[in-house]
Amino acid sequence: MLSQGLRRAVSLLTSRTLVRRQLSARIVDATYVELQPDKAGATTLTFPGVWLRDNCRCPTCFHSSSQSRQLDWNQFDASVRPLALHMDAAQQQLHVRWSDEHESSYTLDWLRQRSFDASSQRSYLDDFYRPRTRHWAGAEFEQIAQRFNYDQVMSEDEPLQHWLQALAVYGVALLNGAPLDEGVVRRLAERVGFIRRTTYGEEFIVQAKPGAKNYAYLSLPLPLHTDLPYYEYKPSVNILHCMVQTKSRGGSNLLVDAYHIADRLREEHPQDFERLSRTLVDWNDIGSEDGREFHNIWRAPVICLDAAGGYTRINHSVPQRDSHFNVPLDQVLPWYESYARFVQLARADAYSFKTQPGDVLTFNNIRLLHGRTGYDDTEQNSRYIVGAYLDWDIIYSRLRVLKKRSASSSSSSSSGSSSSSGPTASAS
Numbered sequence: 536m537l538s539q540g541l542r543r544a545v546s547l548l549t550s551r552t553l554v555r556r557q558l559s560a561r562i563v564d565a566t567y568v569e570l571q572p573d574k575a576g577a578t579t580l581t582f583p584g585v586w587l588r589d590n591c592r593c594p595t596c597f598h599s600s601s602q603s604r605q606l607d608w609n610q611f612d613a614s615v616r617p618l619a620l621h622m623d624a625a626q627q628q629l630h631v632r633w634s635d636e637h638e639s640s641y642t643l644d645w646l647r648q649r650s651f652d653a654s655s656q657r658s659y660l661d662d663f664y665r666p667r668t669r670h671w672a673g674a675e676f677e678q679i680a681q682r683f684n685y686d687q688v689m690s691e692d693e694p695l696q697h698w699l700q701a702l703a704v705y706g707v708a709l710l711n712g713a714p715l716d717e718g719v720v721r722r723l724a725e726r727v728g729f730i731r732r733t734t735y736g737e738e739f740i741v742q743a744k745p746g747a748k749n750y751a752y753l754s755l756p757l758p759l760h761t762d763l764p765y766y767e768y769k770p771s772v773n774i775l776h777c778m779v780q781t782k783s784r785g786g787s788n789l790l791v792d793a794y795h796i797a798d799r800l801r802e803e804h805p806q807d808f809e810r811l812s813r814t815l816v817d818w819n820d821i822g823s824e825d826g827r828e829f830h831n832i833w834r835a836p837v838i839c840l841d842a843a844g845g846y847t848r849i850n851h852s853v854p855q856r857d858s859h860f861n862v863p864l865d866q867v868l869p870w871y872e873s874y875a876r877f878v879q880l881a882r883a884d885a886y887s888f889k890t891q892p893g894d895v896l897t898f899n900n901i902r903l904l905h906g907r908t909g910y911d912d913t914e915q916n917s918r919y920i921v922g923a924y925l926d927w928d929i930i931y932s933r934l935r936v937l938k939k940r941s942a943s944s945s946s947s948s949s950s951g952s953s954s955s956s957g958p959t960a961s962a963s
């Protein structure tokens with residue numbers, strides 16, 4: 536694809552292994568730096584010169600203790616060109632001399648981890664940036680729902696990593712064996728990062744209460760919903776710790792993967808999908824907590840999409856949908872028809888199960904719909920659930936740190952392996 540153009544090449548024999556490998560670099564089209572494979576089957580790596588210059592690792596351009604770029608971008612020349620290359624096989628480094636008279640060095644591992652090759656970028660994005668989601672129908676719940684032991688998650692990194700990975704991929708995971716104390720949700724959240732506070736506090740108690748200020752704090756059936764759709768920054772993950780479960784018939788949890796429902800709408804009812812992903816709905820919550828009045832509103836579609844058509848968030852709540860509906864008159868009835876279809880499909884797909892004392896249900900609040908069947912408390916038995924939220928930024932960050940750590944411990948225990956051990960390679 537790239538024409539021959541200007542090129543300079545330096546080839547050396549690697550001294551790293553007994554096998555003599557050819558390792559070379561050349562400039563292509565005066566702007567690209569191309570690294571030829573040093574082992575059979577490896578692909579050629581091509582890097583834009585401007586990107587390499589921007590990412591120089593020298594102490595002037597890069598501040599190592601903060602791992603941050605500090606090159607002076609007021610002086611940056613986007614037309615900068617590589618003039619000469621030198622491959623240091625012993626150090627496994629590439630040296631570049633630039634048209635702005637600067638010189639830079641990059642380790643080959645660092646370069647390989649930042650390959651512009653489409654499949655490397657795909658695996659970095661799907662495994663390290665954010666795990667690729669797998670959508671599921673209610674009937675598949677028992678196959679996809681992974682269960683973890685609370686004590687192991689609290690004390691060992693591997694179960695912690697697997698729990699967070701399952702949560703990211705499937706949007707739900709269960710922990711069991713938690714002690715029956717109110718500190719569990721905080722300890723779990725702090726094992727990951729820190730609790731996301733909302734109007735309702737940090738930890739909250741879900742219990743039937745007289746004069747309930749939130750619809751959930753009744754023993755009535757709680758229809759499928761997402762929590763806090765009226766926040767622009769909606770809490771990401773719910774942690775619900777069952778301390779006392781009702782002995783009456785109800786109190787079961789209902790869960791639906793709304794990404795699966797959205798997939799079905801997109802496929803089977805494209806017009807409904809279109810309306811639900813374009814129409815801004817007013818979500819609200821009005822009340823007071825600890826003497827402070829609040830009036831929350833956020834306008835967003837039921838199905839929120841990114842520029843590529845991927846899902847970013849689902850909003851659904853019957854009680855928390857505002858009576859203000861700021862859309863043109865002629866859009867109202869069609870929207871109701873489409874929303875009714877979405878709710879019907881979701882309800883028909885809901886998986887129902889009942890957590891027991893010591894179970895902690897964790898799920899993605901911006902993806903799954905959840906609900907609860909109605910129940911009856913008695914004097915001896917009142918259902919008692921402690922909840923808290925975590926945010927995805929905090930969870931993904933923790934997951935990446937765990938993945939880097941487990942990749943570096945597995946690569947140091949398998950010394951002699953020539954594979955790179957950075958994030959891309961660590962992705963499983």
Ligand code: OGA
Pocket residue numbers: 741751752757762775787788905906907920
């Ligand atoms: C809630 C909720 C679920 C339950 O409080 O928003 O969904 O099991 N509770 O009570």
Ligand code: ZN
Pocket residue numbers: 591592593594595596597637638639
């Ligand atoms: Zn530099």
Ligand code: ZN
Pocket residue numbers: 751760761762905
């Ligand atoms: Zn809820």
